[in-house]
Amino acid sequence: xxxxxxxxxxxxxxxxxxxxxxxxxxxxxxxxxxxxxxxxxxxxxxxxxxxxxxxxxxxxxxxxxxxxxxxxxxxxxxxxxxxxxxxxxxxxxxxxxxxxxxxxxxxxxxxxxxxxxxxxxxxxxxxxxxxxxxxxxxxxxxxxxxxxxxxxxxxxxxxxxxxxxxxxxxxxxxxxxxxxxxxxxxxxxxxxxxxxxxxxxxxxxxxxxxxxxxxxxxxxxxxxxxxxxxxxxxx
Numbered sequence: 001x002x003x004x005x006x007x008x009x010x011x012x013x014x015x016x017x018x019x020x021x022x023x024x025x026x027x028x029x030x031x032x033x034x035x036x037x038x039x040x041x042x043x044x045x046x047x048x049x050x051x052x053x054x055x056x057x058x059x060x061x062x063x064x065x066x067x068x069x070x071x072x073x074x075x076x077x078x079x080x081x082x083x084x085x086x087x088x089x090x091x092x093x094x095x096x097x098x099x100x101x102x103x104x105x106x107x108x109x110x111x112x113x114x115x116x117x118x119x120x121x122x123x124x125x126x127x128x129x130x131x132x133x134x135x136x137x138x139x140x141x142x143x144x145x146x147x148x149x150x151x152x153x154x155x156x157x158x159x160x161x162x163x164x165x166x167x168x169x170x171x172x173x174x175x176x177x178x179x180x181x182x183x184x185x186x187x188x189x190x191x192x193x194x195x196x197x198x199x200x201x202x203x204x205x206x207x208x209x210x211x212x213x214x215x216x217x218x219x220x221x222x223x224x225x226x227x228x229x230x231x232x233x234x235x
Contacts, residue, residue: 021052021082026060026070034073041077043197043208048079054100058086067091128165135171136161145182157197163187176200185224190234194220204229 027033041048055070062070067087074081083100084092092099128147135153136142142149145164154171161167161175164182172193178200180187185202194215199206199222206222206229219234 021054022048023054023056023085024074024079024081025056025058028060030070030073037074037077037079039209040207048077052082053079054083054085055081055097056085062087062091064091064093067096068093071096130163136175138175154193155191166190180224187223189222190220192219193217194231199229199231201229206231 053074055074057067067084071081081097083097085100087099089099130142130144130147130149132142132149132151132153136151136155136159138156138158140156140159141162142151142160143162145162147163148165148168149161149163150168150170151161152170155161155169155173155175155177157174159175160178161169162178162181164187165179165184166188167177167179167190169177169189169191171191172195173189173191174195174197176198177189177191177196178198179189180202181200183202187201189199189201194211195217196211197208199211201222201224204224204227211231215231215233220231221234222229222231224230
């Protein structure tokens with residue numbers, strides 16, 4: 001009887017999935033830091049909606065009550081924290097997000113889960129580029145970690161493009177563009193008009209307020225020079 005039960009026992013199947021997470025590292029005074037978050041939300045109300053957020057408290061020494069207060073402040077802004085880094089476990093309660101360890105500054109945005117297919121005599125090569133012949137509208141998220149992404153139209157505010165390679169936009173970039181997310185530091189971002197909310201290459205970011213105003217409404221490109229993101233006009 002025991003042998004039969006052992007033979008028919010089913011194994012638990014688990015799948016892994018990774019996401020790009022915004023890492024918040026609060027600074028003193030917390031009130032001033034929250035005002036910066038409010039300024040970002042005022043420019044782009046849906047900026048963090050549906051996005052994983054990790055709270056890095058390594059630079060601060062907050063009490064359990066202070067951590068709770070900070071989490072409540074973020075939740076009031078519709079920012080849901082999925083995990084906390086850089087804090088002693090005893091400062092967290094069971095009602096708080098879990099303690100996370102082992103995070104990396106650049107992560108794979110999405111991994112594809114593959115089943116065990118039967119052998120095929122011929123398999124088509126995986127495409128290393130994605131072409132979109134229509135605009136990417138607000139709220140849309142395009143994720144292609146296998147290569148370059150080309151958009152023949154514009155990318156609206158609140159939309160995002162995530163690519164393993166470079167990003168080419170033949171219209172206005174008003175949303176977010178994140179290139180080289182698999183650790184490709186040579187990736188670039190090109191657009192015909194730059195009004196971006198956020199640019200990122202290989203984990204290095206620049207937000208709207210950091211982009212030189214002289215570049216606005218002009219063709220531009222962004223690339224990495226060491227640990228610094230450079231943004232220059234194309235013409």
